[in-house]
Amino acid sequence: MTHPITSPTPHDNPHDTPHHTPHHPAAPLPYGTPDTPRLAVRGEARLEVDPEIARIFVTVTARGTDRNTALTDLTRRNNEALALIKSYGPAVEKLETGAFSIHPQLTYNGRNERIRAYHGSVTLTATLDDFTALGELTTRLGDLDLTHVAGPWWALRPDSPAHRTARTQAVHEAVQRAREYAEALGARLDAIVELADLGAENTAPVAPPAMAGYGAPPAPANPGGPAGGAPALDLQPQRQTVYANINARFTMTRPAL
Structure with a gap:
């Protein structure tokens, strides 16, 4: 009896293995698909709130025919200003000393020059959260000899709740705006992407609004005025503007076009 000769199949060879194409998941498209469109919106918030603190800048000056006299007078006036500010206790949240300078004033006579006098100054910064005491303190500082007072500059604290409120409102506005766009297309929001x-995101940052009063030269005080003789200034707090701006990207369901 003879047996038919058959051709071997690929699987009959133990050295042959089936070839499988590896499966790679499709990478998500950066701009969405017709079934899952993406939309990008901006959320903005702008609040008007009362200030929490006020800063005043006090510059004490002195002038003398010699360096020692100028330094002695400057030290005395600086101590007087510090004592007056500290006398307001808890109303003063922070007191800092800034720049100090002492320099000669030269005069020229032909080819010669000589020192005519010495000028000295010390700058103090006081931060207050009691605006009732602010007007009285400003007036009393202005009564001191050779003292310049600038301010007040109104501000919020860095951790003010107003900043959080503005950010929260900006997010809510972004969601509401995106939802309105989706509904206009007969779709609904599905998920937030970013x-x-x-x-x-490597874009130009939004410049914060300029604080009113910065850059203005110090206003000269009334030198030599009687202590406590001038009435307290009636200072009206300047309301502060808080901004929040965000970019948001969402996916939505397929529009019903």
């Missing part, structure tokens, strides 16, 4: 502060 949320970022404006300027956090």
Whole structure:
């Protein structure tokens, strides 16, 4: 009896193995798909709130025909200003000494020059959270000899709740705006893809609003006025503007076009 000769199949060879193409998941498209569109919106908030602190800048000056006299007078006036500010106790949240300088004033006579006098100054910065005491303190500082007072500059603390409120409102506005766009297309929001502060994605940051009063020269005080003779200034706090801006990206369901 003879047996038919058959050709071997690929699987009959033990050295042959089936070839499988590896499966790689498709990478998500950066701009969405027709079934899962993406939309990008901006959320903005702008609040008007009362200030929490006020800063005043006090510059004490002195002048003398010699260096020692100028330094002695400057030290005395600086101590007087410090004592007056500290007398307001808890109303003064912070007291700092800034720049100190002493320099000669030269006069020229032909080819010669000589020192005519010495000028000295010390700058103090006082931060107050009691605005009732602020007007009285400002007036009393202005009564001191050769003392300049500038301010007040109103501000919020860095950890003020107003900043959080503005950010929260900006997020809510972004969601509401995105939802309105989706509904206009007969779709609905599906998920949030990204949320970022404006300027956090290599874009130009939004410049904060300029604080009113900065850059103005110090206002000269009334030198030599009687202590306690001038009435307290009636200072009206300047309301502060708080901004928040974000970019948000969402996915939505397929529009019903």
